[in-house]
Amino acid sequence: MRSYLDFEKPVAELEAKVEELRAMAEGGSAVAIGDEIARLEAKAQKALADIYANLTPWQKTLVARHPQRPHFVDYCAALIEDFTPLAGDRKFGEDEAIVGGFGRFRGESVCVIGQEKGATTEARLRHNFGMARPEGYRKAVRLMEMADRFGIPVISFVDTAGAYPGIGAEERGQAEAIARSTEACLALGVPNVAVIIGEGGSGGAIALATANRVLMLEHAIYSVISPEGAASILWRDSSRAQDAATNMKITAQDLLRFSVIDGIIPEPPGGAHRDPAAAMNAAGDAIAAAFQDLAGLSPDEIRSLRAEKFLAIGRQL
Known part of the structure; x- marks a missing residue:
């Protein structure tokens, strides 16, 4: 069942009417309602397009957090063949x-x-809502170093409210683990692409x-702290x-x-949750x-370009 955000209420009402008319049609209603269904569907699509063309940063935050938005396991299943988790x-x-x-x-390792x-209550608890502990980042370092050793490019999919702030995580060196993972990204001699x-x-x-290339989905957010935390x-x-959210400039466009x-x-x-397959194909x-832009570069060139990319942030402001 589709879940609607508060600002999507006009669309929800129109689509509810469409479903009601379809139920009447399936029930054998003698009234010809096909044209009315088509009219309401077109109206709902236009309302959806108009709303999503003018989302505020806070509304984009709500879309980025939508429970039906495709997650990493969905992207992995759609884009990666023969995936072997470690x-x-x-x-x-x-x-x-x-x-x-x-x-x-697409045929390349x-x-x-x-x-x-x-996506479910059980899965959210098992994955800790995407908030990693130090051992998660140390696992990422292990995998990146292995990829570098064998000349295998790295793709990372980012979707987290932040690292887990629990006492145990801090005791085991959360800040150091994050720093080591960031360092491992910078040290890679193979291309890496990150998608938020x-x-x-x-x-x-x-x-x-x-990463060498940092990409964001249109309605994703990227910030140093959550809007609630900043407030x-x-x-x-x-x-x-x-x-x-408005003042932090957290949207992809900003x-x-x-x-x-x-x-x-x-x-x-209407966002990635409306058509996950289309969103995942676009990401692919x-x-x-x-990766095509980075093909043929030497390890030193890849490291140099990556370092320069991050050093250049803010220079032209």
């Missing part, structure tokens, strides 16, 4: 908030790492998103999250203008184009 950091244990392994992307939030598919939250995102710090009032990211992947009308095409 577990554990060889130091403490396994962390299922970050899933990683090796497979084939790749290392794939992604944050998984989970939902939330790109704080250091938990940077740990996987320090709590700035105004001591988390209810002002909408104000924080971040592309500031050269923080390299490209925006278009989403279907963007990833392939990014």
